[in-house]
Structures are given as structure tokens and as C-alpha cells.
Amino acid sequence: MASEENRRITDVGTLKALAHPLRANLYRLLCVERVATASQLADHVDEAVSLVSYHLRKLAEHGLIEEARPQTTDGRERWWQPASDGVSIRDEDFRGEPAKAAAHLAATRLFHDQRADRYHRYLDERPTWPAEWNTASVDNESWMRLTPAELTALKRELEALLRKYDEQGRAAEEAGGTEARQHVALYVYGFPFRV
DSSP states (O other), rough: OOOOSSSESSHHHHHHTTTSHOOOOOHHHHHHHSSHHHHHHHHHHHHHHHHHHHHHHHHTTSSEEEOOOOOOOOOOOEEESSSSSSEEEEGGSSSSSHHHHHHHHHHHHHHHHHHHHHHHHHHHHHHHHHHHHHHHOOOOOOOOOHHHHHHHHHHHHHHHHHHHHHHHHHHHHTOOEEEEEEEOOOOOOOOOOOO
């Protein structure tokens, strides 16, 4: 059973395991699907089942995913689930050593590029979504002058708000409320910059 808390990644080995492009996509898909087999995930990423199985085992070696209770009676299927509610990767855990900092920077860039790719796909597909989804979609920028403490407080409030809506949506879905429900990605970046 997956824990309900984010797993904080503090070691370079686990960070590198997750920062592989296919593994990062598989991890995200597994978080969305909650439980899946390598075959099901392979269909989503258009890769061979054997390759997906290999990368799932690598994620499991680092404790990012774990075997799940079988969802069918087919004993040949191996089911997987995230080992935690998500992951947390903090800059402070990778400072000090150039190799650690470089691994953190490379991983952060990969994750950002993958997020941007997903948003670009939405933009390309926007004409195929119903008007209410396009109206509900969010794309805005905010320019503020904050202290590090204020940005930290804002981050915590946003995380709590996101958790609230995620829990609310999952509970409604478990109660049968699947009408008009879709997967939604929300990316929030907050960072200092100089003009």
C-alpha cells in the first residue's frame, strides 16, 4: 500500500533513476493511473513491454514504485503503484557538491521540458476539447515582490489547496462521480528573477 506522503529524494542515485526521460514519464503515468501493469503503461508510451518492465524495476529498486495488489486473477500480470503520494526534490539537498548540483539541475531541466511538452500537446489539441474545458484551463503569470519567507508561505498554501482539490476529486470519483471528470495537470513555478 502506498504511503500518503510525498517521498523526499535526497540522494543522487534515486534522483538519476527518476530523471531518465522514460522513467519520469512512467512514474507520472503510474501516479495518474494509480495502479497499472507494464503492458498497460507500454501502450501509453509506445514502447516495448520488456523495456517498460526494465525501467519499472529500476524505479522499484530506488523505492519510487512498488508492487501492487493484483487487479485481476491473471497471475502472470505484475501490477505496480507509486510507493508514495508523490516525490519532493529540494535544491537544499543537492547543494555543496558540484556533481550533486549538476544532477539536480539536469533533472530539474528534464522535468520542466516534459511539463512544457505536455502543455504544448494540450495547446495543439485544444480545438478538440469542449469549450467548458478550454474556459476552465488556466494560463496566467503573476509578478510579485516577495521575501523568501513570503514565497515559502505562498508555496505551502498552494500545496495545501492542491491537496484539498485532489482529495475532493478522488473521493468524488470513488463515490461514482466520474461524469465530466478528466486528468488535469497544474504546474506552478515560483522563483526569483532580476530585471
